[in-house]
Amino acid sequence: MKTQAFQKIYTKIDNITKATCTITAEGIGNLEMAFVDNRPAQVVKIFGNKVTLQVFPGTENIATNSEVVFLGRGPTLKVGDELRGRFFDAYGNVIDGGPDIEGEEVEINGPTINPVRRKQPSELIATGIAGIDLNNTLVTGQKIPFFADPDQPFNQVMADVALRAKADLIVLGGMGMSNDDYLYYKAIFDNAGALDRIICFMNTTENPPVERLLIPDMSLTAAEHFAIKHNMKVLVLLTDMTLYADALSIVSNRMDQIPSKDSMPGSLYSDLAKIYEKAAQFPDGGSITIIAVTTLSGGDITHAIPDNTGYITEGQLYLRRDTDIGKVIIDPFRSLSRLKQLVIGKKTRADHPQVMNAAVRLYSDAANAKTKQENGFDLTEYDKRSLNFAKEYSEHLLAIDVNIDIDTMLQIAWQLFAKYFSKDEVGIKQEIVDQFWPQDEQWLDGQAELTKQNS
Amino acid sequence: MSTQGIITGIVANLVLIQVDGPVAQNEICNIDLEGTKLKAEIIKINGDIAYVQVFENTAGLKVGHTASFTGHMLEVTLGPGMLSKRYDGLQNDLELIEGLFLERGSSSPALDENAVWHFHPLAKIGDTVGAADWLGEVKEGWINHKIMVPFKFPGQGTIVSTAAEGEYKARDTMAVIKDSKGVTHNVSMIMTWPVKITPKFYADKPRPSKIFETGVRVIDTLNPMVEGGTGFIPGPFGCGKTVLQHALSKYADADLIIIVACGERANEVVEIFTEFPELDDPRTGRKLMERTIIICNTSNMPVASREASVYTGMTIAEYYRSMGLKVLLLADSTSRWAQALREMSNRMEELPGPDAFPMDLPAIIANFYSRAGYVHLNNGQSGSITFIGTVSPAGGNLKEPVTESTKKAARAFYALSQARADSKRYPAIDPIESYSKYLEYSEVIENMNTTIEAGWIDKVTALKDMLLRGKEVKDQINILGDDGVPVHYHDIFWKSELIDAIILQQDAFDKVDCSTPLSRQKYMAKLVLDICQAKFTFENFEEVTHYFKKMINNLKQMNYQEFDSSSFKKFRQKHDDVLSERKSAS
Incomplete structure (x- = not known):
């Protein structure tokens, strides 16, 4: 670390804990960055002339006479067009062996967008996955996480979504990501020839956990540059936000704060909201869309992390293994995209909302029938039909390996309705039924054949 | 100094x-x-x-x-020109803050002091007046905005002079009043008031009695709100709290709606910003935005002003109530406000109460809810603040401190149920868990007898009983199987399903079904109740299921048609035909 003119340097540390150290200093600003024995640190508390610093990599082997250098500013990132295609660590330092970035240095964690300047999100993001496009349509400017158990293939689905979403730029913020997964993303973006539209900020399990706290702000500062300066559609992928929150709890614990639910800091909601609310549709056409991953422990969504996340994000996506078809599906019951109402039936065909709801309702009838079956009760003729419907619905529409356009999804849904139910049973508005009820019952089989040939 | x-x-x-x-x-x-x-x-x-x-x-x-x-x-500035404004929690006019971002330290005036208003005096020289008494009025949009004696005016005073009818700026002197100590006060159209002090400048606060029409069937028909009442909506995320609040803000029968977006998503407020200037207010024919004030302190805006925002909203509501208006105040979500209190209490190293919330949380919440209500003003007029807050219980668990404290303070409880939301039965208000204490008020029953119809309460009770029996029977069927119970169990179950589908469920995104006037609700309730009380003959349970599905589908189509239109009547006719198929002669 090169010392520069006008930097304040101290060589006497009064107090050292596992994560913090306190020195006597004057004229230091709150949240200012510093280096303690060449390790990045940030001011977290000031009382009189006692300044407490959080040392990101930990305080192992820091001595009472170690050098403390204050930088006179908060954490920053150099932004510029050269960020494209590059890989960085949590401090915004280049890690891909390429040249350093020359650009404007901006403080991360910038101010909040004025809500009256936001535009209402209205541009659909098509992913080809019917479990998303049909049932939980995504919109630019939205923020939505995958709630997934660690064993579920969320990285694959997220990479698919990112590559198909036709974003101008993808920013990947990795927090506590395993090195294997990091290499997976790198390879998949490389294979897709998409490396020039990627920016990556990476904290792997090999890096100190507290450093993760900088990743979302770094990623979003870069995203804002491109969304605002260049009016780009930017997609930010944040994984895994559970590990981010864990780092928050480590820090608050070391600061002697009283924990609230699940040992999380009382400010967890605000801390997460500050990140997710950076998703926005900007007035000049640019947008930031955030797709995150929040890993669950045993599917428990009442834990403070997924719970607070659910109140902040605009919906959530669940993956589930459907044993009837032997594939992973997007769970239609628990998944939700809150912004879908802004596009379905408006940017898509008019029958979209009703078809979507009817299909999920009938799928839920099948779930009830299944419970009955498991409890050893006789099934009615309707139960049997709904079970068959559910199987095909899951296979053709919910599975994550589906890749078709939305009109085709609607068409498939109508075909399935006609195959298994009467017009009375689907509970759709009469005029829509009259318009869309399929005449050609064979269409679906032909379609299935097509899909087989394509794949 | x-x-x-x-x-x-x-x-x-x-x-x-x-x-x-x-x-x-x-x-x-x-x-x-x-x-x-x-x-x-x-x-x-x-x-x-x-x-x-x-x-x-x-x-x-x-x-x-x-x-x-x-x-x-912390004070708010009160005067004409607040309608359709979008404020932050500290009453800065967000529209006037320049730039894309809210830079630190940016502020803007709450009112346009250069706007010119046409003043019409109501009080005369020599009148004895006190705080909140009306001096005159100006036209603010479609509201007769009363210019009042400032809330801070000490005791009683005598009007020395008043401005003549004409055009004035907000800071011009509209009246001069001499207080009991002989000090004269120049009164303009603008006053200030500290948000955390309750302004009690009314004659009395009787028990509320009038039904407050929201257009949401499950509320109006089963668990009604009243003018000046308090209610709250707890529910896990994804259960439709926000859609429900938006429906209330669009269709409720109020003169003025104040929405406090307290620590919630910015895009939800943007939806209001985008839609309300376009949507028509069925009562006035003007745009919805013209009867709305939004206090917007979204989740990424500073936590401390989140706490202030609910008080800012309440104080503005109290100001308009003093003009004799019917105000609806919505706060989404009061849990975020409680969390703001928790964050601060935590930093102050206070001993924590349950879930690390401050010990006095129940008192703070109760005190806030008590500021709503129906009041008689000193001049014999009346005004009201109906307050409905949402609560976001951690983990969807209703036994957490904010929900429990609110339950003690609010009189109506609209519990959103995860199970209903999962099966897309919206609005997901659980008809059995939810309650409205107002149904027990003799004043309210009396009011329903005259405004809806005599004996209405009995119909409400009958519907609720049917729902409860349906749920009990459903449990039996689940345990014993479809064949294991008598056929009439299925009849009971499907009757409750019918109430659910036709009265409880409502499509917030359909242009007709989104809001149902009380008169139409009365019509449908009677129709549904007649079915529930009719006797049908069935051979087996499959017949029951099939028959009721047909009936439900038909009645659902009725909900989608304009009331009393020809297509509505067509489905009604069809329904009567279906009914006569199986109804036994009684």
Whole structure:
């Protein structure tokens, strides 16, 4: 670390804990960055002339006479067009062996967008996955996480979504990501020839956990540059936000704060909201869309992390293994995209909302029938039909390996309705039924054949 | 010379200031961060050290920076011109703040003081008046905005002079009043009031009695709200709290709607910003935005002003109530406000109560809800604030401190159920868990007898009983199987399903079904109740299922048609045919 003119340097540390150290200093600003024995640190508390610093990599082997250098500013990132295609660590330092970035240095964690300047999100993001496009349509400017158990293939689905979403730029913020997964993303973006539209900020399990706290702000500062300066559609992928929150709890614990639910800091909601609310549709056409991953422990969504996340994000996506078809599906019951109402039936065909709801309702009838079956009760003729419907619905529409356009999804849904139910049973508005009820019952089989040939 | 101070400590947005003179609890000060003014509120005083919570990000703040104390608590500015404004939690007009971002220290005036209003006097020289008495009125949009004696006016006074009818600016003197000590006060159209003090300038606050029409069937028909009532909507995320609040704000029968977006998603507020200027208010024919004020302190805006935002909204509501208006105040979500209290209490190292919330949380919530209500003004007119707050219980568990404290304070409870939301039965208000205490008020029953129909309460009770029996029977069927119970169990179950599908479920996104006037609700309730009380003959349970599905589908189509239109009548006719198929002669 090169010392520069006008930097304040101290060589006497009064107090050292596992994560913090306190020195006597004057004229230091709150949240200012510093280096303690060449390790990045940030001011977290000031009382009189006692300044407490959080040392990101930990305080192992820091001595009472170690050098403390204050930088006179908060954490920053150099932004510029050269960020494209590059890989960085949590401090915004280049890690891909390429040249350093020359650009404007901006403080991360910038101010909040004025809500009256936001535009209402209205541009659909098509992913080809019917479990998303049909049932939980995504919109630019939205923020939505995958709630997934660690064993579920969320990285694959997220990479698919990112590559198909036709974003101008993808920013990947990795927090506590395993090195294997990091290499997976790198390879998949490389294979897709998409490396020039990627920016990556990476904290792997090999890096100190507290450093993760900088990743979302770094990623979003870069995203804002491109969304605002260049009016780009930017997609930010944040994984895994559970590990981010864990780092928050480590820090608050070391600061002697009283924990609230699940040992999380009382400010967890605000801390997460500050990140997710950076998703926005900007007035000049640019947008930031955030797709995150929040890993669950045993599917428990009442834990403070997924719970607070659910109140902040605009919906959530669940993956589930459907044993009837032997594939992973997007769970239609628990998944939700809150912004879908802004596009379905408006940017898509008019029958979209009703078809979507009817299909999920009938799928839920099948779930009830299944419970009955498991409890050893006789099934009615309707139960049997709904079970068959559910199987095909899951296979053709919910599975994550589906890749078709939305009109085709609607068409498939109508075909399935006609195959298994009467017009009375689907509970759709009469005029829509009259318009869309399929005449050609064979269409679906032909379609299935097509899909087989394509794949 | 006001009290000055020097900063001696900083932890997040809690700042310690050494002061050189007297300061008061909750007094506001401005911290000078190298030219940027950061607003802060005193929350504790110890010797000459004031603990303040800063309403902004404190990055870069240093020990030695100065602060200047204002001598008053957090206040709002009240006067004509607030309608259709979009304020932040501290009443800055967001529209007037320049740039894409809310830069630190940015502020803007709450009212346009240069706007010209046509004043029409209501009081005469020599009249004896007190705080909140009407001096005159101006036309603010479609509302007769009363110019009142300022809430801060001490005791009673005598009007010395009033302005003649004509055009005036808001700061012009509209009246001169001499108080009991002989001091004269120049009164303009604008006054200020501290948000955390309840202005009690009315004659009395009787028990509410009038039904407050919301257009949401499951509320109006089963668990009605009343003018001046309080209610709350707890529910896990994804259960449709926000859609329900938006429906209330669009269709409720109020003169004025104040929406406090407190620590929630910005895009939800943007939806209101985008839609309300376009949507028509069926009552006035004007745009919805013209009867709406939005206090917008989204989740990424400073936590301390999130706490202030609910008080700002309530104080503005109280101001308009004093004009004899029917105000609906919505706050989404009061849990975020409670969390703001928790964050601060935590930083102050207070001993925590349950879930680390401050010990006095129940008292703070009860005190806030008590500010709503129906009042008789001093001049014999009446006004009301109906308050409905949402609660976001952690983990969807209704046994958490905010829900429990609110349950003690609010009179109507609209519980959103995860199970209903999962099966897309919206609005997901659980008909059995939810209640409205107002159904027990004799005043309310009397009001329903005259405004809806005589004996209405019996119909409501009958519907609720059917739903409960349906649920009990459903449990039996689940245990014993479809064949294991008598056929009439299925009849009971499907009757409750019919109530669910036709009355409880409502499509918030359909242009007809989104709002149902009381008269139509009465019609449908009667229709549904007739079916529930009819006797049918069935051979087996499959017949029951099939028959009721057909009936439900048909009645659902009725809900989608304009009331009494030809297509509505067509489905009604079809329904009568279906009914006569199986109804036994009784």
